[in-house]
Amino acid sequence: MSPSFKIDGVTVPFEAGQSIMEAALAAKIYIPHLCHNPEFHPHGSCRLCCVTTDGRSVAACTTPALDGMEVANETHEITTQRRLLLKLLFVEGNHVCPACEKSGACQLQAVAYHCGMLAPEFVHFYPRRAVDASHPETIIDFNRCILCELCVRASREYDKKGVFSIGGRGIQAHLMINSPSGKLGDSRFSAADKAARVCPVGAILPKHRGYEVPIGKRLYDQESISRVGDVAAHQERDHDE
Amino acid sequence: MVEDKPKQTLQNMLNDRESDPTHLLQTLIEVQQAFRYIPHDAIDRLAESLGLGRAFILGVIEFYSFLHLEPRGEYDILLSDNATDQMQGSRLLAELLSRRLAVPIGGTRGDYRVSLGYTSCTGMGDQGPAALVNGRAVTRLSSERIDRMVSLIEQALPLDQWPSELFAVTAGVKRRDIILNSDYSAGAAIRHALEHGPEALLDLLEQSGLRGCGGAGFSTGKKWRFCAGAEAAEHYVVCNADEGEPGTFKDRYLLQAHADRLFEGMTLCAAVIGARRGFLYLRGEYRYLLEPLHKTLQQRREHNLLGRSILGRQGFDFDIEIHLGAGAYICGEESALIESLEGKRGIPRNRPPFPVIQGYRGMPTVVNNVETLANAAMIAQQGAAWFRSVGTAQSPGTKLLSISGDCERPGIYEFPFGTPIGEILAACQAHHTQAVQIGGAAGRLIPATEFGRTLAFEDLATGGSFMVFNQGRELLKAIDNFSRFFSHESCGFCTPCRVGTSMLVRQLGKVMVGHATTKDLDELATLGTLMRQTSHCGLGQTAANPILDGLEKFPGIFQARLRSTSFEPAFDLDASLQEARALTGRNDPGAHLEGGGV
Amino acid sequence: MTNKVRIASASLAGCFGCHMSLLDIDERLIDLVAQIEFDRTPLTDIKQIGSCDVGLIEGGVCNAENVEVLKAFRRHCNILVAVGACAINGGVPAMRNQYSLAECLEEAYLSGSGIDNPQIPSDPELPLLLNQVHPVHEVVWIDYFLPGCPPSADTIFTFLDELLSGRPIQFAYRQIHYD
Incomplete structure (x- = not known):
């Protein structure tokens, strides 16, 4: 018998060494997440994938699956918790969806739709963050960065360039570009990099295009991310085509 | 402007290091010491010699409070800002210093003579208010001491010529029990271990029931056993001397008075797990202990208690290096400490794997608190029964407490586990x-x-901090102080802690200024619970404790400050027109808004 | 007296797009009007809000007048609803929060291109601007939030319909969007 565990009562088989998230993804059970991307080492920072097992809240992406464990995922309580985490992310940055080219294909939005978030409700931080438009093909809008570090990981692990780093700490934590001027245009970044395709939000965007897909036909316009999947996977597919 | 020292100095500093990226943090600390900031060409050179990105290095600099990209004054004064310092009048003293030296708090004087600022608790709660001057601890600040400091600074007298009594740190042991009453005999524990073998020592530790004294209380014997059992090319033992929990200073005392015991404990651990290198991670605030600790290490090398073939045992080679922290509370978390040892930002790792399996450089690593290691040495010398002679079944032995705040005899107290709080307060x-x-x-x-x-671990576990508040104190001020501490110390990795700690400070601020309603208290509780449940590490999981405990145990102190309205705006309405009034020169009735909610 | 549900609405720092979306309810509006009557709205000529069951607020809070209107709505409405992105998080007008008010006014009235007789207006008739644009929930308690830029007519209708009928307010996936 291969080992298995349960997510909201559904039996999920797994292989030794798999995390709860990996086993769930393989079984096509959706656990909301932002910083997780199966192509990279699990990070565990967004905390959206927190599930409860044995009365404890754990990140599904960094917690190994155990035989016989009972995992609660989409309960009322956990969804409420996820909405709160999403609200924190929305008020931390400047997420002006109507003015964002990623809108409709943004994972932060999509997870928030999935969790039924109607408004951020907390007091907004309105941080002042500059936009970096120095690169000829790619723009970085730090206002939308949610510190998932997917670009950091992609550039370091896949592109082997280490273009991105994190600076500061606490609420001052921020994404940084590795170049003499600190600007993207001055770095080794290329629009063909993997790091250009992993951003779940509208922080790293291609220049010279935008709003190409009409409203109603965008990635998450009609169906939940639980069926459509992560935007990074779609960006990867578009890149391959 | 500070004259840059000859580039040669920097080059020498860098040449001293192998091109190993794990040396980054220690090198940055040296550069900061030498130049009073990290010059940009130092970053470029380090990037080149260590093969690291500039942004990565900047990220490390920005992470640690004691590293700066702008020059600090020749005298860099940081006032300890713990609740207990504040209760002793530290804030007024800071203002006095600021006035007398003509430097703003949080700023540097135009002539770069002096910088002034606050820092998290410096571990001098029993002899505060305290400050750090260029990393040296100055204790028992008073207006008289401030006058002396001001005059020394204006004379530009080098710090090493300042009167030594300013830097006196007293031991202040007020109660001893089995640990502090027992004599330590150098090398006795190691001899015992070499004689009876690692297995016997592990058994002994397990029988003693020794648990981690940092507060988490994991079985020390088990930890060492797991690490010893992990197959790997290298094993490491690390002493966590990053005593950053506000109000605790018992490790400071151990490092000052009983470093030998601690090093003996580390050597024991090395013998058990097969480590050849050990690290003492010393919080930056305790840098004044660096020299005496190095001396103790040297003596131990001379007595063959460290180095090659320890006590003549062929193949038992072990030595200890001291790494400094640089002002980051989170590095007290063992996996963040390991990241910091590796020269990086102190972000707690995901677990599993645990450090005993994959720690420093990915190798099995034991990380123990100072007190735990010192106790291990004493247990090896005195036996498990001796240790179990006091304490409770689940929490054997004793605990060192750092007592500060409203009491007549603050200081270090050794109490058996199981002692009631009331008895400690009486003592x-x-x-x-x-x-x-x-x-x-x-x-x-x-x-x-x-x-x-x-x-006791089964009731009130503690790493050793014990802060007393009498009935005259405004507890809300202490709660506010602790909340600010956490927002300053959050590493920023995970959403609930990064955003939540800052949000709590703002929400609590609304309560403090008397603009909150019950809705705001509900929001505090909601946020605090979320942080407790979903944060990545212990910092975020406990950061809301002061507020949540306050709301539960002392609801009155919050409610006394609430408005009777059902809702109050998040900001001061009239004040938010101030800028527009200034720009337009208007001050008519229409240029004002009534405050208050609806 | 009628027992119709009395509704008021206002656009603060908004573009009236949410009101346009309200009108987009089309023929369903006729059914709705059988159950509701309008108090102060941009559609009526009522200047002062009276006692209402429901208040719909479009737009964020950018000036002193917005604050006064919003507070009046809160005082007079049993249920106050933040309608649309700007009311909910400040929206596009809040993008000025990236700059100081002085920078904004200098650009608009002093140093911008094509300005005749540069001066910052200071007529008491004009409401003063706040340092920052705020979402409405930072000024008054809000009972419901309807996201969207604008919320679709369908979302608004669903909300009103469920509210009037006393059913729990629930939206289909396609009815929640932030743009």
């Missing part, structure tokens, strides 16, 4: 006590009705 002569904060900012706030509870 330190605390009167009319309103509450005790046990375990530091991350600990628990205990009201007088619960003084019958006991010091």
